[in-house]
Amino acid sequence: xxxxxxxxxxxxxxxLDRFVAFYREVFDLPLIFEEEAPGFxxxxxxxxxxSWLHPAEVKGNPHGAALPDMFKRGHLDHLAxxxxxxxxxxxxxxxxxxxxxxxxxxxxxxxFHALWFRDPDGMRGEVSLIVDSRLGxxxxxxxxxx
Numbered sequence: 001x002x003x004x005x006x007x008x009x010x011x012x013x014x015x016l017d018r019f020v021a022f023y024r025e026v027f028d029l030p031l032i033f034e035e036e037a038p039g040f041x042x043x044x045x046x047x048x049x050x051s052w053l054h055p056a057e058v059k060g061n062p063h064g065a066a067l068p069d070m071f072k073r074g075h076l077d078h079l080a081x082x083x084x085x086x087x088x089x090x091x092x093x094x095x096x097x098x099x100x101x102x103x104x105x106x107x108x109x110x111x112f113h114a115l116w117f118r119d120p121d122g123m124r125g126e127v128s129l130i131v132d133s134r135l136g137x138x139x140x141x142x143x144x145x146x
């Protein structure tokens with residue numbers, strides 16, 4: 001394999017401060033860079049050893065808020081983050097439900113479990129817990145936790 005992961009995901013946001021606060025408070029992502037440049041503001045949040053979220057706020061850009069319907073959201077449909085452990089997955093589930101960002105439903109997809117959430121801009125996000133490191137069995141979503 002020539003790659004070993006996702007380097008970064010660049011996401012437009014209508015409110016950089018709100019975006020950064022959400023991903024720092026819920027997912028405990030460290031902020032490693034923030035800049036105000038002519039015409040836009042952006043930041044980098046570490047999401048793993050070699051992966052980052054790169055949100056950018058461009059005033060007046062119509063793409064700062066996400067569209068709600070799956071596969072009709074544009075070029076980037078959703079963001080999936082891998083939980084570090086079952087305990088981390090449970091903690092993230094609790095935090096997302098408490099913030100009103102998720103209904104807490106967990107789906108079993110075979111090789112991993114999925115928890116869906118909406119970030120402050122309305123972008124659909126997913127927290128994945130890998131339960132089969134071979135990623136050998138995938139199937140249609142089956143409700144796991146209500």
